[in-house]
Amino acid sequence: MSTPIQVAVQPVRFEQADGFTIAGIGGRFSQSSIxxxxxxxxxxxxxxxxVPGQVGEHTYGVCCNADANGNFDYIAGVQVEGVELLPAGFQGVELKPQRYAVFxxxxxxxxxxxxxxxxxHDWLPQSGEQVAQAPExxxxxxxxxxxxxxxxxxxWLPLDRKK
Known part of the structure; x- marks a missing residue:
């Protein structure tokens, strides 16, 4: 049995991102199906x-719609101008303007x-930050x-406004 890898992380920056839309192929996952x-x-x-309306060359893995049991939706996708022309089987998620910690x-x-x-488990509890109810x-x-x-x-971890 191998020893779990330990890493230390700090955000490389904090970003205030404009809203944008990601579209791609998605599914519902749990910790056991990740x-x-x-x-x-x-x-x-x-x-x-x-992808029709694709913006830029980055790809995105979006985690959203998490529930209390640890299940969540995950979309492998790209940024798009809109969801009107997406192929069958594609889904989109709109990300609202949001402040993020970027690692x-x-x-x-x-x-x-x-x-x-x-x-x-390490950075967040010690950071004084709070995770927003928004997609990461x-x-x-x-x-x-x-x-x-x-x-x-x-x-990109979404953060609530500091109080």
Whole structure:
């Protein structure tokens, strides 16, 4: 049995993002089915760069509609101008203007769970920040390789206004 990887994280920046829409292929997941998210990306990958109304080259993994049991919707997608012309089977999610803490994950996605745990269990309780009831997302550059040790992706955690 291998020892869990420990990582230390700090936000690389705080952002006030304008609203935008992400569209792609989505599914409902639980902590026990989270390992199926890569298959969702495999289904979405052939559509990258061909989604009607696509804006930019980044791809996004959006987590939203979480419930008290730890279930959530996940959409592998791209930013779009609107959802009117989406292909069958696609879904969209509108992200409202929001303040975010932005973290970087370095390396392959095999260690992504450790980065999320460090954000939620180490950084957040000590930060004085509060998570907003809004989607969180991962943002991947066009050259991101999920298996490469040199890859970098961002995790955008929505924050409530400081009181």
């Amino acid at each position: 390992s199926q998210i890569p298959q969702l990306w495999q289904r979405f990958e052939p559509h990258i760069g061909k 970087e994950h370095h390396g392959s996605l095999d260690n992504l769970k450790a980065t999320f745990q460090a954000i939620w 997302f991962e943002r991947y550059g066009k050259d991101f390789d999920p298996f490469a040790s040199h890859s970098v992706m961002e995790i």
